[in-house]
Amino acid sequence: MDILNAFVAFLNFVFVPGLAYGSQLALGALGVTLIFGVLRFSNFAHGDTMAFGTAFVILFTWWFKSMGISAGPLPTALLALPFGIAVTAAFVLGTDRVVYRFYRQKKAAPIILVIASAGVMFVMNGLVRMIIGTEEQNFADGARFLLEPKAFKEWSGLAEPLAIKSTAAVTVVVAAICVAALFWFLQRTRTGKSMRAFSDNEDLALLSGINPDRVVQVTWIIAAALAVIAGTLYGLDKSYRPFIYFTLLLPIFAAAVVGGLGSPLGAIAGGYIIAFSEVIFTNAWKKVAGYLLPADWLGDGLLQALSTDYKSAVSFSILIIVLIFMPTGIFKGK
Amino acid sequence: MIRVENLHRHFGGFHAVDGASLKIRAGSITGLIGPNGAGKTTLFNVIAGRLPPTSGKVFMAGEDITGLPPHELFGKGLLRTFQIAHEFGSMTVRENLMMVPAAQSGESLLNAIFNRSRVRDEEARIRDKADEVLEFLTISHLADQKASMISGGQKKLLELGRTMMVDARIVFLDEVGAGVNRTLLNTIGDAIVRLNKERGYTFCVIEHDMDFIARICDPVICMAEGKVLAEGTVDQVKNDERVIEAYLGTGLKNKVKEEAAHG
Ligand SMILES: Nc1ncnc2c1ncn2[C@@H]1O[C@H](COP(=O)(O)OP(=O)(O)OP(=O)(O)O)[C@@H](O)[C@H]1O
Ligand SMILES: [Mg+2]
Numbered sequence: 001m002d003i004l005n006a007f008v009a010f011l012n013f014v015f016v017p018g019l020a021y022g023s024q025l026a027l028g029a030l031g032v033t034l035i036f037g038v039l040r041f042s043n044f045a046h047g048d049t050m051a052f053g054t055a056f057v058i059l060f061t062w063w064f065k066s067m068g069i070s071a072g073p074l075p076t077a078l079l080a081l082p083f084g085i086a087v088t089a090a091f092v093l094g095t096d097r098v099v100y101r102f103y104r105q106k107k108a109a110p111i112i113l114v115i116a117s118a119g120v121m122f123v124m125n126g127l128v129r130m131i132i133g134t135e136e137q138n139f140a141d142g143a144r145f146l147l148e149p150k151a152f153k154e155w156s157g158l159a160e161p162l163a164i165k166s167t168a169a170v171t172v173v174v175a176a177i178c179v180a181a182l183f184w185f186l187q188r189t190r191t192g193k194s195m196r197a198f199s200d201n202e203d204l205a206l207l208s209g210i211n212p213d214r215v216v217q218v219t220w221i222i223a224a225a226l227a228v229i230a231g232t233l234y235g236l237d238k239s240y241r242p243f244i245y246f247t248l249l250l251p252i253f254a255a256a257v258v259g260g261l262g263s264p265l266g267a268i269a270g271g272y273i274i275a276f277s278e279v280i281f282t283n284a285w286k287k288v289a290g291y292l293l294p295a296d297w298l299g300d301g302l303l304q305a306l307s308t309d310y311k312s313a314v315s316f317s318i319l320i321i322v323l324i325f326m327p328t329g330i331f332k333g334k
Numbered sequence: 335m336i337r338v339e340n341l342h343r344h345f346g347g348f349h350a351v352d353g354a355s356l357k358i359r360a361g362s363i364t365g366l367i368g369p370n371g372a373g374k375t376t377l378f379n380v381i382a383g384r385l386p387p388t389s390g391k392v393f394m395a396g397e398d399i400t401g402l403p404p405h406e407l408f409g410k411g412l413l414r415t416f417q418i419a420h421e422f423g424s425m426t427v428r429e430n431l432m433m434v435p436a437a438q439s440g441e442s443l444l445n446a447i448f449n450r451s452r453v454r455d456e457e458a459r460i461r462d463k464a465d466e467v468l469e470f471l472t473i474s475h476l477a478d479q480k481a482s483m484i485s486g487g488q489k490k491l492l493e494l495g496r497t498m499m500v501d502a503r504i505v506f507l508d509e510v511g512a513g514v515n516r517t518l519l520n521t522i523g524d525a526i527v528r529l530n531k532e533r534g535y536t537f538c539v540i541e542h543d544m545d546f547i548a549r550i551c552d553p554v555i556c557m558a559e560g561k562v563l564a565e566g567t568v569d570q571v572k573n574d575e576r577v578i579e580a581y582l583g584t585g586l587k588n589k590v591k592e593e594a595a596h597g
Contacts, residue, residue: 190453193429193433194433196422196424196425197422197425197433200422200423200424200425201420201421201422201423203384203404203416203420204416204420204421204422205422205433206384206403206404206405206408207382207384207404207405207408207413207414207420208408208433208434208496209405209408209409209434209435209500210405210433211405212403212405
């Protein structure tokens with residue numbers, strides 16, 4: 001029984017949150033990695049693209065609710081997603097037209113594009129504050145739990161409850177659908193293959209008659225869609241604060257680099273690696289250990305490696321370790 | 335077919351192409367020779383839209399194509415291969431070939447989703463075409479290998495194969511023969527002649543192997559130090575004073591002459 005309790009505590013405090021958070025990071029890192037593969041720079045504005053898109057999803061959610069539209073047990077935000085994506089994609093294509101295209105035509109060095117993207121980041125950040133303000137917004141609605149802790153306790157007869165928030169379940173399902181769709185697109189469609197070809201060898205892609213403007217546009221649209229979805233899922237799962245997405249930039253880049261920049265598969269693996277590392281290092285293991293070890297072995301500590309305040313130190317350390325020992329990441333990026 | 339007028343391409347203060355003017359007749363297999371560093375590859379790069387010229391103009395069938403991006407030139411039937419073979423490393427050899435014919439129905443996402451059968455038919459057709467090309471180049475057994483894994487000479491063949499996937503009008507080949515063995519080189523030569531005769535491709539071929547040039551090219555253009563030195567049949571060019579000078583340097587040339595005289 002104690003082992004089962006320990007297992008349930010593990011699922012409840014480590015596995016389920018890690019899985020949801022990992023899915024959010026994976027979607028974010030996919031966007032970063034696609035932009036890097038095709039446009040060859042690290043897009044610092046990606047975090048604020050998430051914030052921007054999510055802000056519009058929230059606005060559309062409010063509007064839908066005011067008209068009495070809802071998605072039943074699912075969050076209304078899911079209905080608002082396509083609209084948020086449309087607005088964000090249009091905006092991002094606009095920034096490409098106004099900012100990045102200029103540098104691309106000049107064949108500017110990647111670092112210049114990175115700095116330009118930092119500029120775009122500040123502009124988007126300002127816009128988000130103007131559009132939705134700086135306060136926290138809670139826009140999750142529908143059913144709160146997929147699995148209620150009480151129901152689980154009664155069903156299993158265990159002392160330890162297991163709760164699965166519906167936002168966590170929605171996150172994992174939506175992320176799985178997005179990833180499947182993205183890989184189908186990259187592997188099976190001509191446009192997707194053009195993107196891969198372009199990322200592989202730009203010179204040759206151009207000579208094969210692949211239209212670079214089209215590839216770039218499609219990449220921006222997909223990256224925008226991934227950013228909005230990742231941002232919305234994160235916002236649903238935690239809560240929406242415009243600034244939080246800026247701090248998400250670090251784990252997202254860590255995930256993309258760990259997996260290998262430019263490799264979509266790597267971005268997904270990296271997302272889960274970073275998420276689980278963060279959760280494992282900052283989780284208080286006392287509860288799980290309490291079921292497994294004799295009481296007098298435990299002492300007073302929480303068995304927590306790091307306080308949750310130092311969460312980003314974990315991604316940062318992993319990022320540095322990977323850059324030193326495996327600079328191309330697990331899946332051999334660039 | 336192609337007319338290059340007073341073309342310059344400078345890298346900083348260095349004049350890689352320094353006022354080259356030349357013509358490539360439609361239906362010809364024109365050889366382009368010249369010592370290392372003569373500016374041949376740079377000339378290709380400018381014609382094929384990979385580098386903008388510093389000054390000068392390029393015409394194709396009378397139309398000004400100076401500085402057009404490569405994918406538009408591709409649309410006009412102008413193709414080239416690279417001296418240092420390029421490939422899509424993460425794809426198989428067959429997939430590499432299948433990337434070439436752009437502008438297919440699968441290009442549109444709507445088609446990819448709603449018009450599966452048409453896209454599939456087209457894929458099958460391109461796949462057959464790719465297999466045909468691989469067979470022609472005697473590398474069918476490599477079809478499913480990752481392109482990054484095949485040898486340097488095989489990559490050269492893949493480069494040539496790429497130009498055979500579509501109906502090109504003019505193909506610029508940059509040392510397709512380098513690193514390829516004799517037998518295969520002959521096969522490539524035959525392939526070029528056949529494409530020229532049967533499908534009406536015009537070729538411009540850079541090559542250091544004079545036998546190869548002599549066998550398939552007429553006329554031959556010789557470049558040195560960014561300029562066109564001589565133009566004519568292989569024999570004319572080979573015996574041109576300036577050409578010998580460019581290849582051997584003045585001192586060596588005199589020595590060769592002396593030796594011939596004492597002979
Ligand atoms: N991107 C570049 N930047 C600076 N210099 C360049 C560049 N490309 C070519 N050059 C210089 O221009 C000159 C001509 O080079 P190019 O590659 O055109 O010669 P080539 O005739 O093709 O020679 P080879 O027969 O050896 O291939 C060389 O001296 C080379 O160093
Ligand atoms: Mg060369």
